[in-house]
Amino acid sequence: MQSTPDTLTIIRPDDWHLHLRDGAVLDSVVADTARQFARAIIMPNLKPPVTTTELAVAYRDRIGLALERAGIPQGAFTPLMTLYLTDNTSAAEVKRASQSGAVHGIKLYPAGATTNSDAGVTDLLGRCAAALEAMQVAGMPLLVHGEVTDPAIDLFDREAVFIDRVMIPLRRAFPELKVVFEHLTTRDGVDYVRQAEGPVAATITAHHLLYNRNALFQGGIRPHWYCLPVLKREQHRLALLEAATSGAGRFFLGTDSAPHPKGLKEHACGCAGCYTALHAMELYATAFDSVGRLDALEAFASLNGPAFYGLPVNQGTLTLLRQPYRIPAELPMAETTVVPLAAGESLGWKVATAVAAACALSDQPMHPDLSARTKQTGH
């Protein structure tokens, strides 16, 4: 890490929780991500979900073509694929996934918990024991959307109850299984991850570090702040910020950037998900700077994740400049429009050399299309 009062240069970061989607929007979303991150864990909640190694490899190839179309130099961005765990995931499928080298985690969506989770698991220990056993043996991480779906449980308590009902029994049954508690949102979650025995870690989003639940209702109902797990009280935000900036190796960056078309967010029954791939590092830098801990950003963004996943640290760097940066009001994506989180607001940090660094890595010039889009989005 190198820093002056107005610049911060860190090892190129990774995003350990990302929704790239598929089809026409993929080109834009992958270009936004590759401008900042060298790798990302790609969530499998497509329609239909990515449940087999074969589907994951095919999705990886589509991402590869989108990278090419966006002019991202070969090797500058690597998608790390995941499988969607279902009641029917077999031990043989886990073995195939692990031997493929393409799949780096298997994702647990409790059935009905979030966007595209209808095919999710109904009873983790009852239905998935063989798959979990095979994952434990193979060292394949289980990535967890940690919320119970019991309608009797208050929305804001679903993560805390998940710890008691699912995490603790799971860890007891499979103590050596690597588990990532994704998009952690509560003090309860932070305390659990800190104290749990065995290989447990957590990702934290930029929005849960920057906002509490008041953001959802400031001046009226604001659908672009709605994600799952939902934003929580200020005391939870403070616990997350303390964990992220503590340097503790169990906490690392995962944006959970999840684009939805503007019309499906601004809707009587709006979709859950915030789009942050465009300005993720600016948001995280703003959060770390708010508590004077920019020195801890590199461990959180670039070191702790690879250590947990057993992958090398990236080459190349990313530089942030202390400069006002206005987040665009909306982003045209294929036939649709996506509103980024905190659209129209200003941040105090701006990514300087992400594209330059990525291009330097593979000695290729920046693609003209990318520079055009860069201008258009104010990046």
Ligand SMILES: NC(=O)N[C@@H](CC(=O)O)C(=O)O
């Ligand atoms: N986070 C969200 O609110 N939405 C995600 C799904 C998820 O990560 O739960 C999505 O795919 O839209």
Ligand SMILES: [Zn+2]
């Ligand atoms: Zn989730």
Ligand SMILES: [Zn+2]
């Ligand atoms: Zn997600």
